[in-house]
Amino acid sequence: MKNSKVWKLPAVAIATLLAAYLPIRGRAQQAPEPPAPPAPPEASEIVPPMPDMIDLDAQLAQIGMGSAWMGVTIEEVSEDKTKELKLPAVRGVLLTEVQDNSPAAKAGLKPGDVITEYDGERVEGTTAFRRMIRETPPGRTVSVTYWRDAKSQSVSVQLESRQDEMQEAIQKAMPHEFVYRFGVGPNMFPDMPMMMGRTPRLGVEAIDLSGQLGEYFGAPDGEGVLVTDVLADTPAAKAGLKAGDVITKLDGDRVHNVGELRAKLVEKHEVKSVTLTLLRKGAEMSLAVEPQQPAPPKPSVSTGRHMSI
The missing domain is CATH 2.30.42.10 (PDZ domain)
Incomplete structure (x- = not known):
């Protein structure tokens, strides 16, 4: 069918x-x-x-899950976190998790790093960063600027396909x-x-x-x-x-x-x-x-059952 x-x-x-x-x-x-x-x-x-x-x-x-994958979990950078990490501005994305054997891990990124630039474009927050990742073809190598130990550093990251992951x-x-x-x-x-x-x-x-x-x-x-x-x-x-x-x-x-x-x-x-x-x-x-209303009960033989909505 x-x-x-x-x-x-x-x-x-x-x-x-x-x-x-x-x-x-x-x-x-x-x-x-x-x-x-x-x-x-x-x-x-x-x-x-x-x-x-x-x-x-x-x-x-x-x-759309064949898009690029970096392998990180992110959150917004708060004002308190900005002060704690001595960031120059309240922007970027904080890495809360870096998956093992992911592109981010292979490049040396760690939880606690704050990504401030992606391929030369400033990262304002999580929504912008997700968009940047989605718009990058899998396999491309990008430059990532991040904040660690109160200083800015850069690294190259080769993104992979998300589909396998x-x-x-x-x-x-x-x-x-x-x-x-x-x-x-x-x-x-x-x-x-x-x-x-x-x-x-x-x-x-x-x-x-x-x-x-x-x-x-x-x-x-x-x-x-x-x-x-x-x-x-x-x-x-x-x-x-x-x-x-x-x-x-x-x-x-x-x-x-x-x-x-x-x-x-x-x-x-x-x-x-x-x-x-x-x-x-x-x-x-x-x-x-406009949801389809269920048919009234009746004794019948059906072709099967499903768990869709």
Whole structure:
């Protein structure tokens, strides 16, 4: 199916599915003649096909994670920190962490250093610095001026591709939001109340942001909801959401993870439209979305289940 996305399931989930569905299939095979009528159009079989592994490289490329990577965690330079480090001005970015074997580590940068210039351009703060990194092609060597031991120093840093470094982080996060193949139309996901509740649908697949992944996308406190895919002809697609967007608020309420976003959507089930605050390429913006209301419960056979929003 064109718009279906599939993720690799843990062994426990596969075992649970087999235990639940195989007895049903066995009973169906022993049914007397004449055979049961064909399944409704939206259902192809009782047992959903076991999902394959998603093309993670393609997914990462889609959300712009093949960009340059330095391997540092940064924060703004405060006035107190300026005085403590004897900086000449309140600007730059403070390195709070330097990842092992990263471009920054290989160049000799350390936690506590303050980057003040990047490739000849003055660094005013974290937003500007993230933009500079994003706009630099992977593999390029740049000059970095930094402040250490009350004096300015310079070093050359060869940036690397972020895709390899972030692939492991995405793979660790994805089991939290696995998906099955699913059907389309007004009767999508009819039998999910036990797992998901009657949640209004946006039409996106998403994962939690945290740590280095959240830092890269510029999420407040490193937390938020990263959109990894927007399904066609859904409320999210119509509103203009894109893969790579980071949802941080719903109707002004802070959203830290997928669970919170889903809970807030349930709270808004009687509201026609909600406002999502999100980050796109480091810039904050808002979009009005009209969530798809869940179909009323009905006994039916579905093509599968999923954990998208």
